[in-house]
Amino acid sequence: MAHQKREVTSNGDEGWASKRPKGVDTAAEKDHILKSDASQETNGEKGQMGDACRKEGTVLANTCASDEKAATNSNASSEQEVILTCIEADAAEDKGCRHTMEDAWVLLPDASMESPGNLRCAHFAIYDGHGGRLAAEYAQKHLHQNVIAAGLPRFRKTDEFLLQESTKGNWQDGATAVCVWVLGQTVVVANAGDAKAVLARSTSTDGEGVVEGTKSQLKAIVLTREHKAIFPQERARIQKAGGSVGPNGRLQGRIEVSRALGDRQFKKVGLIATPDVHSFELTKKDQFIILGCDGLWGVFGPGDAVEFVQNQLKETSSATLAVRRLVKEAVRERRCKDNCTAVLIVFKH
Structure with missing residues (x-):
């Protein structure tokens, strides 16, 4: 599926480009990290996501629910529940100082349009390629299709098919991943590697007017857990599998992350x-x-990024402009040396 994006270029120009897309936390920000369960292996990973997948509900991005329907649903909801009427989302990327862009991203506001069945959801993802972009592009094209066909998540099945393709084509590259599905009122986040998802949540008692209110405060909640070979839990698993972590903290002395799609040699x-x-x-x-x-995330802390985006949304009320300026700030002002890609998902209540 071809996706169109607004690209932020290193020279500051903001224009249109076609698809072919490729941490430093403060102590206060770490307090906001939302601890996820231990990694879900085989049946475990399938069960947790399958429950969310079976939830009933419809998410229509940029297509607001009717006032009558919203009012009816609101009356049936508890105090903490809220009807999600709109999602506004966009992506931006810049290759930074790298010669090529190895990231890929996905924006599917209605992620079930091309699939049979009753599952209606929104899907957003970033696949951060390393050593090339073939694995990232493969995941961009196939992972969500596998999810729709067989349930969430399908990282493992997608990886199996990817490894078959990489063997045929002698690919050596891989890609980390961070994915979000919005199923009715449920948000499901899955990640492998060091890409992150960060939620901005109001600290006010009523939660109203968070983006537009001048006195509102948002806290950053990290929804993902990084997977690096140097981390004790990941190191122990690698060593048990017969691998090693070098003095530089890399798997076999070569790759920093301990989880990724592709990378068949590892x-x-x-x-x-x-x-x-x-x-x-x-x-x-x-x-x-x-x-x-x-x-x-190499140049933005979670709280720093949330504050920056909040200010942009207050100024422009546009997810497109906010995410473009976020990437421009990362590359031009904060001197990000790597490929830089961001997706911003704004919830309209």
């Missing part, structure tokens, strides 16, 4: 594609989610 020494999965129910306090590759 799959026998501990690198896996199993994601961490987390889900939660939206309330009116939840304002937006930022998805970013490690390039973005």
Whole structure:
């Protein structure tokens, strides 16, 4: 599926480009990190996401529910529940100082339009390629199709098919991933590698007027867990699989992440594609989610990024402009050296 994007270029020009898309946390920000469950292996990963997948509900991005329907649903809701009427989302990317762009991204406001069945959802993702962009592009094209066909998440199945293709084509590259599905009022987040999803949640008691109110405060909640070979839990699993972590903290001394799609040469020494999965129910306090590759989070802390986006939304009321300016700030002002890609998902309550 071809996606169109607005691209932020290194020279500051903001124009249109076609698809072919490729942390430093403060102590206060770490307090806001939302701990996910342990990684879901095989049947475990399938069960948690399958429950969310079966939830009834419709998410229509940029197509607001009728006032009558919203009022009816609102009367039936509890105090903490809220009817999600709109999602506004966009993506931006810049290759930074790299010669090529190896990231890919997905914006599917209605993610079931091309699939049979009754599942209606929205899907957003970033696939951060390394050593090339073939794995990222493969995941961009196939992962959600596998999800629709067989249930959430399908990182492992997608990885199996990707490895078959990479063997045929002698691909050596891989891609980390961060994905979000919005199913009715349920948000499901899955990640493998070091890309992050960060939720902006109001700290006010009523949650009203968060983006537009001048006195509103948002906290940053990290919805994902990084997977790096140097981390004790990941290191132990790698060593058990017969791999090693070098003095530089890299798997076999070469690759920093411990989970990714592709990278077939590392799959026998501990690198896996199993994601961490987390889900939660939206309330009116939840304002937006930022998805970013490690390039973005190398120059932005979670709280810093949330504050920056909040200010842009107050000024422009536009997810498109906010995400473009976020990437421009990362590359031009904060000197991000890596590919930099971000997806901004704004919830309209």
